[in-house]
Each structure stands twice: as structure tokens, then as C-alpha cells.
Amino acid sequence: MKVCPRCGRTDEEVPFIGFFCRDCYLKEHQLVHVPKSLKIRYCPRCERIYTDRWHEFSLEALSEWLRKKIKTDMEGAQISFSFPEVSEDGISFLYVARGVVEGVPVELKGEGQIKVEKQLCPRCARESGGYYEAIIQVRGADVQRMADLIAHSVEKEPDKFAFVSKVVYRREGIDLYVGSRKAADRVAKRFEKRYGAKLVRSHTLVTEKNGKRLYRLTVALHFPE
Ligand SMILES: [Zn+2]
Ligand SMILES: [Zn+2]
Incomplete structure (x- = not known):
């Protein structure tokens, strides 16, 4: 016969888990x-x-x-x-x-x-004004598929403005306008690594507000053939 060291009840009265009755076991273990x-x-x-x-x-x-x-x-x-x-x-x-x-x-x-x-979902963000902090220029091989994958990755990032607010088709490739600079940067770096793409970053000064400079980031990703 087992006796629970905490409450003194026996295994004839209550089910046991190990040395303790079930109730005492559950109090001790999360x-x-x-x-x-x-x-x-x-x-x-x-x-x-x-x-x-x-x-x-x-x-x-x-x-x-x-x-x-x-x-x-x-x-x-x-x-x-x-x-x-x-x-x-x-x-x-x-x-x-x-x-x-x-x-x-x-x-x-x-x-x-x-x-x-x-947080605005990507669809609503797109429909509600086209805010962006960064542009990802998708170039090289397989641009449509790559642009889709990149847009999907951006939308999985945790930032509030991690959405694609505009997609522009150009003769050279596809431009994705991204709400968050950080999200764009992170995703671009991931694609550079994963697909051996060539990455070029550049910043353009947009405004100067209270001595704080606001830059817009452009990342060009060139995917090899
Ligand atoms: Zn007990
Ligand atoms: Zn929505």
C-alpha cells in the first residue's frame, strides 16, 4: 500500500502518480x-x-x-x-x-x-494607401516566382509595417514596395544567402524631421540564371 507523503491518503482512496496521490502530484508539477x-x-x-x-x-x-x-x-x-x-x-x-x-x-x-x-493585413495595407519605407528590386532569373516568395516572406515578418503595399512591373524586373525597412532588409539578406543572389543596398534621403534624417532603402536582388 502506498501512502502519500503530503496528505497521508492511500492508494486505496485515490489514484497515485509515482510517490504522490494524484492531487498532490498535480500541485507539485506543472x-x-x-x-x-x-x-x-x-x-x-x-x-x-x-x-x-x-x-x-x-x-x-x-x-x-x-x-x-x-x-x-x-x-x-x-x-x-x-x-x-x-x-x-x-x-x-x-x-x-x-x-x-x-x-x-x-x-x-x-x-x-x-x-x-x-495591424493592417497585407491586403488592407495595399488597399489603404501604399505606404512604404523600402523598395526591393527583384531582378535576374525567375523574377515572378522570386517576387512572390519575397512578398510572402515579408508578410511573415513580425514588424507592424511588414507588408507589400505596391507591386510595380518593369522591363528589368519587379519592384516590391515594402512598408518596413527592417523587414525588407532582413528578407533581402535571407534571399541573398539562400539563392546566391547579388545584393546591392542603397539609401535615399527622404526628409529631415527635427534633425532626424529619414532614409528610404532600396535593395536590388539579382538572382543568377
Ligand atoms: Zn496527496
Ligand atoms: Zn485586413
């Missing part, structure tokens, strides 16, 4: 790991959210996204969610996680918060 800060991007213009792509908001989509963020140390874990509060200012959720630990079924409840980060 089996569900909810990230401290959870943020989801939300486009206030079209009301879509970004999980692994931009799509219509729904509680099912939100649950699926959360399920990927929350880790558990249970076998066959199943997590279900409810959302007592959903607004543009934040989302609160309750979860029930069921699974098995060392052959013993367990059920855990908890709660969490999701921050809502308002």
Missing part, C-alpha cells in the same frame, strides 16, 4: 504550459486574424492557434477552450486539458490572456 505572453495579430479593417496566415476570425481558428501554443506533459492531451471575453482590446480564455500521466487520467483547468495587436 503539466500545462501556457506561454507568459500570447499575442495575436488582428486587422481592424477586415477583422481577420493572423495564425499561420491571415484568415477569417472564428473561435475555432483561435482555439486551433492556442492549441499549438500551449504545451503539456500529458499523453494524448486534449484541450478545449472557452472565451468569456473577446474584444479588440484583448481576449481571455479558459481551458480544460485532459490527458494521461503514468497511466493515470488527469484533468486540469486554467486560464489565460491573449493580447490583440492591431
Whole structure:
């Protein structure tokens, strides 16, 4: 017979996990790991959210996204969610996680918060005025495919203005107008490495505001044949 060293109950009264009864084991071990800060991007213009792509908001989509963020140390874990509060200012959720630990079924409840980060999605950004800080000039072989891949990569960057606001087709290639200079720079460097492209960066002074100079970045990426 096992006796729980914390509460004194025996394995005839309650199921045990290891040396402890289930209740005491669960007090000692954190089996569900909810990230401290959870943020989801939300486009206030079209009301879509970004999980692994931009799509219509729904509680099912939100649950699926959360399920990927929350880790558990249970076998066959199943997590279900409810959302007592959903607004543009934040989302609160309750979860029930069921699974098995060392052959013993367990059920855990908890709660969490999701921050809502308002950001124009690429489609809305494109439609709402064409703001840009950088131009990526796609040149050389396979420009259409490369431009598509680059645009897709830009839109996956975390910056607020990581979108392509305009696409211009030229005889020499395709110009992508990008909302964030940093995002454009990072993506261009990645493509330089991955595809052996030749990269040329240049800056043009746009304005001088309160002694602060604002530059626009142009990166030319030339893909080899
Ligand atoms: Zn106990
Ligand atoms: Zn949108």
C-alpha cells in the first residue's frame, strides 16, 4: 500500500502518480504550459486574424492557434477552450486539458490572456494607401516566382509595417514596395544567402524631421540564371 507523503491518503482512496496521490502530484508539477505572453495579430479593417496566415476570425481558428501554443506533459492531451471575453482590446480564455500521466487520467483547468495587436493585413495595407519605407528590386532569373516568395516572406515578418503595399512591373524586373525597412532588409539578406543572389543596398534621403534624417532603402536582388 502506498501512502502519500503530503496528505497521508492511500492508494486505496485515490489514484497515485509515482510517490504522490494524484492531487498532490498535480500541485507539485506543472503539466500545462501556457506561454507568459500570447499575442495575436488582428486587422481592424477586415477583422481577420493572423495564425499561420491571415484568415477569417472564428473561435475555432483561435482555439486551433492556442492549441499549438500551449504545451503539456500529458499523453494524448486534449484541450478545449472557452472565451468569456473577446474584444479588440484583448481576449481571455479558459481551458480544460485532459490527458494521461503514468497511466493515470488527469484533468486540469486554467486560464489565460491573449493580447490583440492591431495591424493592417497585407491586403488592407495595399488597399489603404501604399505606404512604404523600402523598395526591393527583384531582378535576374525567375523574377515572378522570386517576387512572390519575397512578398510572402515579408508578410511573415513580425514588424507592424511588414507588408507589400505596391507591386510595380518593369522591363528589368519587379519592384516590391515594402512598408518596413527592417523587414525588407532582413528578407533581402535571407534571399541573398539562400539563392546566391547579388545584393546591392542603397539609401535615399527622404526628409529631415527635427534633425532626424529619414532614409528610404532600396535593395536590388539579382538572382543568377
Ligand atoms: Zn496527496
Ligand atoms: Zn485586413
